[in-house]
Amino acid sequence: MTTELAVETLGLSKDYASGRGLFDLDLAIARTSVFGYLGPNGAGKTTTIKLLMAMIRPTRGRARIFGLDSEKDAVAIKRRVGYLPADLPQFGGLRGSEVVAYLAGLRGGVDRKRVESLAQRLDLDLGRRFREYSSGNKKKLGILIAFMSAPELLILDEPTGGLDPLIQQEFYRILGEARANGSTVFLSSHVLSEVEHVCDRVGILRRGRLIRVAELEELHDIHFHTVEIVFDGPPPLEKLGRVPGLEKLVRQGTHVGFTLHGDFNGLFQALGGSKVVNLSSHEPTLEEVFLAYYREVDEHPVGTAGAAPA
């Protein structure tokens, strides 16, 4: 049922020529879900968002939001959508409180108490002029504007860039509450851990094409850690070889290095009884994850990206 979907795109394309743009996007996002839209810079995330917001026109294909045509019914759609662009525009000498009042005036029906609550939770002083805001404060203002009307759909482009960890956690709580109150969230990011943290499903975009829509559990399979261990003696290679998800094991004397998919439980069990001098683990960058994933896809091609609703 179309109306059960918050967002639906059919063959949505925006061709900027020279291979740039977005191509044949088929996507279906169910209501009250949190959908992560993941991809490296230039993959087409912002282009998708601008198409959904009817800021740009598709070369072909169409998008529907709550069953409404994204272009023809743009105004009706935007009554139900809160939007956070990747970069908030300059509002110069206006105070944060004036920017909020101006945009709330355009939208209508914004609850002042809700604004106050959001500003307090985000620790955002609305009495300061926009030009005095740091990039983090500008992002907070953008988040406040997106959430102030308690919209049914939140379209958020890179929402946590520039936020400090404490405010990031508060943002995740606000996001969770919105979802609990029935909002759907479309969130673009290039931070894998963020998507893992808040999303139910993830769409992975590469060079303008959606290559996979995955459940969160599947994402854990994609995700891996690079681990290095220094032992006080010969490494227990046999035990390590039995650890689920452990790959590419390399030994140099008492040092071993490997990649680990999934959680660390199996590894810690295998290390029982061994004397570990040092253990370091680092999360790969999104680029490294994608490279590994793409290599895997190239070696073992899978079917077309799933478009089933979450």
Add this chain to the structure above:
Amino acid sequence: MLRVALRQSSIGIVAVSTIGVIGASIQTGAFITVAGTTAASQAAFGAQTTALARQIAYLLPLPIHPETLAGYVQWRVFGGLPLYILIWVTLSASGAGRGDEERGLVEAWLATGVTRTRLLLWRFGLFLAGALVFGLLTGLATAAGARAAGSPLPIAGILGEAVALGALAACCYAVVLVVAQLVGTRRVAGGVGGALLTALFFLNGIARTVDYQGPAVWLSPFHYYDRSDAVAPGGSVDWLATAALLLFAAALVGLAALLFSRRDIGAAAFRPPVAERPPRYLPSANPLLRVPVLADLFTQRVGLVAWVCGLVLFALFMTSIAGQTGEFMAKTPGLAGYLAAIGGTRGVTRAVIGSADYSITLALLAAYALTLVARWAADDQEGRLEMVLSQPVPRWRVVVERVAVLSASSVLMILAVSVAIAVVAPSQHVTLGTRDLVRAGGALLPFGLLFGTAGATLTARFPRLAVGLLGVYLVASYLLFQLGPFLNWPAWVVDLSVFKLYGNPLGNGIDWIGLGAVTGVAVAAFGAALLLMRRREVGA
């Protein structure tokens, strides 16, 4: 870095040099037409010019032998250029001193290892070179015009004036550079720097009017420039005064460099202590921000008040000299045709008020419309339009609101100008009734809207070019209107000028055909703007 800075300065240098060259060409070309070719007519012209110049001595220096082309050019060209310099320098120095910093360029340049002093010296050196180019080009245009008119001017004198002009520009630039270190934003630097230079300009002008030679007048760089009159018969360059201007410029640039090196990037050199206040979490309760059109007018209130004040001051000034100007025209045989064309038969002073006051108001209204067009283009390029359209706002409403804002502010300006003219006109022995003011003022509105709606259309397709294209049309309109009749250009060419289409409602009544044509084009442009806004891509 040099290339980026040069590119940024080059637009101003080209624009101001073009104005200088065109202005010089018009004035040298117009002299023979206006003053006549006989000794008697030129003597009469000189006498009338001297009388008029006394009325406006606070703007232009007193002329020396204005009955000669050399004397006239010295007065009208080299005497008038400091006003252009004031505007150019204010924009340029506030941009170099603060604008680049707001755009993050200064931070990027300093990160490359360039010292702050060197950076400031680069900018100053580039401006000085540009100012000299401006002076030389204007001088060469003057010399070429005079040669074409059969009265060659002394090249050494012209070069000397060009150097003096460059020195004046450099000194004024340095003044605004210092101001830019003391304030926090480009807008404030431009406002305070411009106000300071204007005060220094009028300090010299008023001293000239009342023949004051006391120590205070030596504070004004314009006074030092005034001491050179090398193009006028028997005149010379005051090299000591010119050197003093350059010396002051060097000292002020040194001071600016010192302040720049001691302050934080993005901050003023001296910051008043900020009173502690609790953080604010509620949105503004200002009801204006929630009402369409009023919200935009509120955010532009400072600029709008400045425009209204500027227009009123112009209207007061032009009306206060209308009688003298009319007398000058009536007694100058070369201007008889022009006077007849503007409706002088119904009263010379009335025709002058209608022609000069309202034409200048038209030009300023068009210029104001262009500032709004530039703002609309910036709204799109800087993402504000995207933010507005992300709210439940139909696209047509954006265009309608923009035009409504332009209309409301234009009506406000026209009302203020009309009141100013009505108040001062009786002192010139002219009484203007409500009907006169409504006809002359009301007819202005479609012209402002023409530039606004055309700008709204152009910004949809050519956001970076819109203001430039319309600005060129405005200047071309003025030239067509001023030069067309003298150079016997075809009527249809002159009719392309907005000033011609406006005519002179006070002197000749409303030109209904012209008004209808402008209204028609404005309505068509409005329709095109609505259509383009509906179809265009935003933030692409």
